[in-house]
Amino acid sequence: MKERFAAHMPRLQRLAYGMLGEVAAAEDVVQESYLRFAKHAAAIDNDGGWLTTTVTRLALDAATSARARREVYVGPWLPEPIAASDPLGPCTQDISFALLVLLESLSPKERAVFVLRELFDVAYADVAAALQLSEPATRQLFHRALESLRARKQRYAIDEAAHARLLAAFVQAAMSGELETMVSLLARDVTSSTDSGGKRSAATRVVVGPANVSKLIAGLVAKGGDSVTPRLVTVNQTPALLLVSAAGVESLLLLVATEEGDRIAQICMVRNPDKLGHVG
Numbered sequence: 001m002k003e004r005f006a007a008h009m010p011r012l013q014r015l016a017y018g019m020l021g022e023v024a025a026a027e028d029v030v031q032e033s034y035l036r037f038a039k040h041a042a043a044i045d046n047d048g049g050w051l052t053t054t055v056t057r058l059a060l061d062a063a064t065s066a067r068a069r070r071e072v073y074v075g076p077w078l079p080e081p082i083a084a085s086d087p088l089g090p091c092t093q094d095i096s097f098a099l100l101v102l103l104e105s106l107s108p109k110e111r112a113v114f115v116l117r118e119l120f121d122v123a124y125a126d127v128a129a130a131l132q133l134s135e136p137a138t139r140q141l142f143h144r145a146l147e148s149l150r151a152r153k154q155r156y157a158i159d160e161a162a163h164a165r166l167l168a169a170f171v172q173a174a175m176s177g178e179l180e181t182m183v184s185l186l187a188r189d190v191t192s193s194t195d196s197g198g199k200r201s202a203a204t205r206v207v208v209g210p211a212n213v214s215k216l217i218a219g220l221v222a223k224g225g226d227s228v229t230p231r232l233v234t235v236n237q238t239p240a241l242l243l244v245s246a247a248g249v250e251s252l253l254l255l256v257a258t259e260e261g262d263r264i265a266q267i268c269m270v271r272n273p274d275k276l277g278h279v280g
Contacts, residue, residue: 001041005034008048011120012055014091018115019059019108021079021100023088023278025066029058052122053130056112060131063108074198076206078268079104080275081252084234088278094119097236098256099156101268102149109133110145117142154265155257162261164232164239170255170264171230171241174217182217186210187263192217197272200250213267235279242279249273249280 012033016026033054037044044050070077079100082092103111109131116122116130128138149156166185173181192213196202207216228250231242241253256266270276 001038004041004047005037005051008051010090011048012051013088014093014095015052015055015115015120016059017082017088017091018095018100018103018119019056019112020062020066021104022066023080023082025062026059026091029055029062032058049126052116052120052126056116056130060108060112063111067108074196075202075204076193076195077104078193078195078270078275080278081235081240081254081270082278083280084237086278092236095236096156096158097238097240097254097268098154098158100236101256101266102152102154102156105152106145106148110141110148113138113141114145114149153259155259155261158238158257159261160234160237160239163255163257166257166262166264167232167239167241167255174221175230177218177221179214179218182214183210185264186213187258187265190264190266192267192269194269195272195275197274199273200271202269202271217267233279240279244280249276252276252279 009030012030013026016029017023020026020029033051036054037047037051079097081097082088084092103114106114112131113127116127117124124135124138128135131138133141170182170185173185188210189208190210190213192203192207194202203216207213228243228245231244233240233242235252235254238254242249243251243253250271252270254268254270255264256268257263258265
C-alpha cells in the first residue's frame, strides 16, 4: 500500500504546492491524503484519480483557511519559494514564482481548475468531479481564471535566459546606484512587495511606481553594504538573487516580468525566515 502511494507522491506534492504556494501546508495535505488512502486502499481501483481528487479537495479546504489567516498577516504575503537544488525542487516543475504570485489573484476554485487543467492536463470531466461541479461550470471557471491572469499583463511562462539578463541588468544598476538605469528597467505600474511576516524589518505596504521602487532598492543596497553577499540562484524555475549574511539567508529577491518580457512588472522580496528554509 505504501508503494502504491509513493508512486504518486511527487505529483501530489506538486499539485498541493501549486494550489497553496506553501510547503508545510502542501505537505500536510499530502500526508492527510495518505492517511485517507490507507483506510480505503482495498476499495480503490484508480489510485491516481482517487488521490488527485482527494488532494484537490483537501487543498481547497486548506486554501480557505489560509485566506482567513492572511487577513491578519503583517504586511504583504508572498508564496514560499523553493530552490532548484532543494529536495523539493522537482515539485516546482512548470510552476514559476511569477505564476504562483499571479495565482494568488484567483479564487480557490479558479486556482484549482487552472492548476489541474494547465499544469496537469486533467480532463474537464475529472476536474468537475473533483470539484463537485458540472462540466460547463468547470469550463467557465477555467476561462475566467485565464482572463484574470491575462488581464494582469505579466509573464508567468519564464524564458530563463531572458529573465536572467533582466535580473543581472537590474542588480548591476542597483549595486552601482544608477537610479536612471533602474527606472528604465521598470514598468510604469511596477510594484514592490516585501514579505517579512513582521519578523524582520520591511515595508509593510506595497511600493508603487518606478521612482519609489528604485529609491527603495537603492536604500536597501546602501543599508546592506558589505555585510551582505549576493548569490545568483534558481528558484521555482526562475533566476533570483539570494542575499546572505554571516547570520544566514537574509532575503530573496525575485522579479516578475511584463508580458513583453523587457521590463519588470513586480519585485518580490521574501524576508520572512519561515519562508526561506527551502532556498538556502
